[in-house]
Amino acid sequence: MVKIHDVAKLAGVSVATVSRVVNNNERVAENTRVKVEWAIRELNYAPSVLGRNLRTSKSNLLLVLLPSISNPFYTEIINGIEDTAIARGYNILLCETDSNPKREAIYFNLLRNRLAEGIISMDPSVNKNKLNELSESYPIVQCSEYDTESPIPYVTIDSEQAAYDAVTHLIESGHQKIALINSDERFLYARQRRNGYEKAMEAHGLPIKGEWIYHAEQLDFKLGQNAIRKLLQLDDQPTAVFAVSDVYAIGALKEIHRHGKKVPEDIAIIGFDKIIFSDMAFPTLSTIAQPMYEMGCISAEMIMDKINGIAVKSRVLDHQLICRDST
Amino acid sequence: MVKIHDVAKLAGVSVATVSRVVNNNERVAENTRVKVEWAIRELNYAPSVLGRNLRTSKSNLLLVLLPSISNPFYTEIINGIEDTAIARGYNILLCETDSNPKREAIYFNLLRNRLAEGIISMDPSVNKNKLNELSESYPIVQCSEYDTESPIPYVTIDSEQAAYDAVTHLIESGHQKIALINSDERFLYARQRRNGYEKAMEAHGLPIKGEWIYHAEQLDFKLGQNAIRKLLQLDDQPTAVFAVSDVYAIGALKEIHRHGKKVPEDIAIIGFDKIIFSDMAFPTLSTIAQPMYEMGCISAEMIMDKINGIAVKSRVLDHQLICRDST
DNA sequence: ACGCTAAGTGAAAACGTTTTCAGATGGTGG
DNA sequence: CCACCATCTGAAAACGTTTTCACTTAGCGT
Structure with missing residues (x-):
């Protein structure tokens, strides 16, 4: 492996000069620079980042x-x-x-x-x-x-406000019974999105039912499906769903179809994140975009x-x- | 930053010994080992991978x-x-x-x-x-x-054989007019999958029409949609589609819906790769799984x-x- | 001719490890 | 008591850079 020393020798200069050329950050005479650059090309020299890392910490x-x-x-x-x-x-x-x-x-x-x-x-x-x-x-x-x-x-982003906006959007579309598919509330974003959900419901005088809130432990489509399965067993079924992640929402979408229901006519659904697949779901998924x-x-x-x-x-x-x- | 030298000093040994303990690969007396381990904990020492990298290249x-x-x-x-x-x-x-x-x-x-x-x-x-x-x-x-x-x-994997299997599956399901959504044939896998497609068609005595073959330049859903749009404009429309990537297939699925057609009744479709979303598409996507x-x-x-x-x-x-x- | 400055350069130290080699120690058999 | 071996340990070199500091040289004004 060719090292800085070899370049120095070939160019007839010291290693210090080669280093200066390589890091082109000091003044070195034009003609020695070309000599060194020639030698570098000649030997196909590439400085070892290992040596450099150690030296520069x-x-x-x-x-x-x-x-x-x-x-x-x-x-x-x-x-x-x-x-x-x-x-x-x-x-x-x-x-x-x-x-x-x-x-x-x-x-x-x-x-x-x-x-x-x-x-x-x-x-x-x-x-x-x-x-x-x-x-x-x-x-x-x-x-x-x-x-x-x-x-x-x-x-x-302001997760609470975003959740508030999403739920308000559902309410303004005429929904009153809105479910929440949330992730584990260990996570701050989950707590914030739940808060946003609750505040939006309260602000519009709508009741919040515990049975409309589903908690998924991990981020997995299947859990969005599970959530819908649970929700469709209820006597008082929600007409809309806010999922805190598109991944859940896409799973939910799928499960709603499986039950022969239509989106958004029977159940409306909004997700979160605007992942690339949200556009490919059927129907395309409303969502909250993060930059x-x-x-x-x-x-x-x-x-x-x-x-x-x-x-x-x-x-x-x-x-x-x-x-x-x-x- | 504490270094091996500091540990050595505190433990009253040489740096060589500390190094040996850290890399626990040489025999060092039990009591000096505990001394060193104690010193390491005491100083909260972590070896610098920078020094090590240089030394060991x-x-x-x-x-x-x-x-x-x-x-x-x-x-x-x-x-x-x-x-x-x-x-x-x-x-x-x-x-x-x-x-x-x-x-x-x-x-x-x-x-x-x-x-x-x-x-x-x-x-x-x-x-x-x-x-x-x-x-x-x-x-x-x-x-x-x-x-x-x-x-x-x-x-x-054997891309050609896999493509052959996919197309054969379509043929055995009763399809005779099968389209191919391929990627850029600069790529070997695209050429291989096209070969598989053609061989399967030929093996079953089916004609291959140039207009049934669509080439996408990049890997993007939209191109799957474009492909379907083109195919549905044909006089002689295919009844099945083999897409060389699930990404195209999912885009295709979506576009077929948009045209009010049903999958698989009107058009069957099979993808490639078994990406995680293939299971979430509507309907779920048949595909070729790679390990x-x-x-x-x-x-x-x-x-x-x-x-x-x-x-x-x-x-x-x-x-x-x-x-x-x-x- | 002399001092002074500026520009260019090189010798050598430093970065923090690992590893070789030789030395020290202690135990054992003759 | 000696020679010998096994076991453990330390001094020092090496890895490939960057950077400091001092030196040389040339140019310039006096």
């Missing part, structure tokens, strides 16, 4: 923590992160925790081991205590999910700023109601 | 090259890769090329820079020449897409073996016909 690697890559909600965010990171010379290590603490520990260690310079956490099931403790020594930001009582900066790509970009900017010692502020971005055929 | 990082993370086909493969890699102490750098040569160049450089030890390429639009050239100096394997005349080992998780695991094993100088052989795995409601 930087890895230019970012950790992105997410529960599962198969949730399409994250894909656009990741695109934003990656684009932004690359533009500033960073690369990202995509880490699926599978909500598995052991996995999580492995990834946290990458930070302690200096392999990664910072973490963007999108995992709602992350160990908050560990994250807070880590954030005292290392740069960390949260994206989408966050912790109200932690100093870790975050970028997110996912932008969230990714901003969280990447934030973590890189934090790494460079720049103070960052949390951001709450705007959401958007997308009315399609399911409502 | 290993980064334990794998590059995974894929065109786009939003294609759900890749997610299961990635799961397989990641699980396998982690089990052997490797981490993966997920790289989206977006079929952009500039991006590709950046990622290839990570290999030349020793940041990554090897590449698993799943990108059909990768620059073959560059990949072949690189593979002479660095460990590379291909997953799913591959190059027939390159010595780079791969893991894949995606296993493909991920195997390609990870292959690349790590290759890195360690172990010879590896290409693998062709079994596919499976999944009959659901769309046929």
Whole structure:
């Protein structure tokens, strides 16, 4: 493997000069520069990032923590992160925790081991205590999910307001009996969306029935189907459903069809996230759009700023109601 | 930042001994081991992977090259890769090329820079020449897409046979006019699947009409919709469609509905890949399943073996016909 | 002719590990 | 009491960069 020393020898200069040329950030005489550049080409030299990392104590690697890559909600965010990171010379290590603490520990260690310079956490099931403790020594930001009582900066939307808007949309379409398919209320976003749901119902003088609220433990289509199955067994059946994730909503859509009912005539349904498949469902799914790509970009900017010692502020971005055929 | 030297001092031993304890791979006396372990805990020491990487000339990082993370086909493969890699102490750098040569160049450089030890390429639009050239100096394997005349080992399925099976299934269901929604035939898998389609038609004495074959340039639902729109304008309309990707098939499904036709009564449809949403489509989509998780695991094993100088052989795995409601 | 500045360059240290090699120690058999 | 071996340990080199600091040289004004 050819190293900087070889280039220096061939070019008849010192390694310091080669380094200066490679990082073209110091003044080096024009003719020595061309000599060195020639030698680099000649030997097909590529500097070892291993040596550089050690010397500079930087890895230019970012950790992105997410529960599962198969949730399409994250894909656009990741695109934003990656684009932004690359533009500033960073690369990202995509880490699926599978909500598995052991996995999580492995990834946290990458930070302690200096392999990664910072973490963007999108995992709602992350160990908050560990994250807070880590954030005292290392740069960390949260994206989408966050912790109200932690100093870790975050970028997110106003989930409560978004849920309020979604439910209000259903009410304004004439619905009074509205069900909620929620995820585990361990997660802040689930609690916030439930609050939004309840506030919207109350604001319009509508009753909230416990049996209309379904809790799914994980993010899986099947659970959206289960929810509908339960709801259709009730004596007092809802005429509309607000699902806190498109994934549930699409499962629900499917199950409603299976029962021979029509959307939105018999049951209207609105989802959350505007995942790419929401447009391909039948009928197309009304939903709440989050600016996912932008969230990714901003969280990447934030973590890189934090790494460079720049103070960052949390951001709450705007959401958007997308009315399609399911409502 | 506490380093090995500090631990050594506190424990009253040399750095060599600490290193031995950390890598618990040499015999060190039991009582010095406990002393060192105590000191490590006391100082909350974590070895710097930067120093280690330089010294050992290993980064334990794998590059995974894929065109786009939003294609759900890749997610299961990635799961397989990641699980396998982690089990052997490797981490993966997920790289989206977006079929952009500039991006590709950046990622290839990570290999030349020793940041990554090897590449698993799943990108059909990768620059073959560059990949072949690189593979002479660095460990590379291909997953799913591959190059027939390159010595780079791969893991894949028999796309031609799979396509043959899919089309035969349609024929056996009584269809004679079968359309093909294919991707760009620059890609090997597209050419293979077209061959399978044609062979199945010929084997059953059915005519192949050029107007029944649609080529999509990218992997996007919309193109599945476009395809149907074109096909429904024909005088001689097909009664069944074989789409080389579930993504096209789902778009097609949607567009068929929009035209007031029923699946499978008016038009039957079969996809390819068994992506997670294929089960959520209405009706559920018949498709060809690839052992995606296993493909991920195997390609990870292959690349790590290759890195360690172990010879590896290409693998062709079994596919499976999944009959659901769309046929 | 002399000092002074600016520009360009190189020697060497540093980054934090792992690993080789040799040395120290203690026990054992003759 | 000696020689020998086994076991454990430490000093120091090495990995490939970047960066500091000091040095050389050339150009310039006096």
